[in-house]
Amino acid sequence: MIRRKGFKLKVNKKVDVSKLKMALLLSIPIILGVALNDINAIVDRIFVTEDIAGGISALNYAQRLIGFVQGIVVISIATAAYPLMTRMINEKNILRLKETILDSMLGVCMLVVPCTIGIMVLVRPIVDLLFGRGAFNQDAIQMTSSVLFFYSIGMIGMGMREILSRPFYAFKDARTTAINAGIGVIMNIMLNVVLFPLFGIRGLALGTSLSTTVAAMLMFIILRKK
Numbered sequence: 001m002i003r004r005k006g007f008k009l010k011v012n013k014k015v016d017v018s019k020l021k022m023a024l025l026l027s028i029p030i031i032l033g034v035a036l037n038d039i040n041a042i043v044d045r046i047f048v049t050e051d052i053a054g055g056i057s058a059l060n061y062a063q064r065l066i067g068f069v070q071g072i073v074v075i076s077i078a079t080a081a082y083p084l085m086t087r088m089i090n091e092k093n094i095l096r097l098k099e100t101i102l103d104s105m106l107g108v109c110m111l112v113v114p115c116t117i118g119i120m121v122l123v124r125p126i127v128d129l130l131f132g133r134g135a136f137n138q139d140a141i142q143m144t145s146s147v148l149f150f151y152s153i154g155m156i157g158m159g160m161r162e163i164l165s166r167p168f169y170a171f172k173d174a175r176t177t178a179i180n181a182g183i184g185v186i187m188n189i190m191l192n193v194v195l196f197p198l199f200g201i202r203g204l205a206l207g208t209s210l211s212t213t214v215a216a217m218l219m220f221i222i223l224r225k226k
Contacts, residue, residue: 039181040208040211041059041063044204044205045059048201054140054143055143055201058140058143058147058201059201061131061144061148062144062151062205065119066155069155070159073115074108074158074163078104078166081100081101082166082169084100085170089167089171101163104166108160109159116152116156119148119155120152123149123152124145127145128141147202147204148205150205150209151208153209153210154212157214157216157217160216161180164220164223165177165180165219168219168223176219176222177219184211187214188211191207191208191210191211192208
């Protein structure tokens with residue numbers, strides 16, 4: 001049908017690949033920055049030995065619940081705010097950019113803080129309701145609940161870091177977010193080494209929460225200077 005209408009597909013030999021190259025170069029540190037939570041999850045699983053029965057499963061279930069909240073609340077706000085931040089930077093309207101960032105952070109706090117408190121207070125009933133059946137016995141519920149409790153401590157830090165990374169992407173400064181992600185992973189490993197012998201699998205969750213929160217604070221300081 002298209003050919004009968006006289007349409008012919010031609011290959012443009014003068015394709016400008018400079019923007020594509022720039023996008024590819026920017027994507028590498030962005031991928032590293034976005035993958036911080038996933039890398040920390042892998043680091044936590046490495047520390048779990050076979051002696052801890054059901055340890056990896058407890059980490060997986062707890063991380064899924066935290067990721068569910070982050071995906072619905074934080075990612076939605078960050079996705080909506082990113083085009084506004086980019087426009088403000090292009091217009092060199094730094095005052096409006098600050099307002100957009102602060103509004104986004106406030107929105108995350110207003111939604112994530114109640115979720116955090118709710119999880120910490122009702123952690124065992126939540127795990128029991130969602131997973132408490134079949135082979136998921138009371139021991140598994142107790143272990144997953146304790147892990148989820150300590151992971152929930154870092155939900156604010158995870159949310160803040162997700163918002164604060166967007167202005168750097170808008171500034172085309174993905175390198176800073178990648179470095180921040182690397183610092184977060186190193187801190188997580190160091191905290192796991194210290195906390196795992198003291199608190200067991202709960203120490204892994206606490207180490208991830210603390211490292212993510214510190215990484216978010218560092219990113220906030222860097223963004224203020226920028």
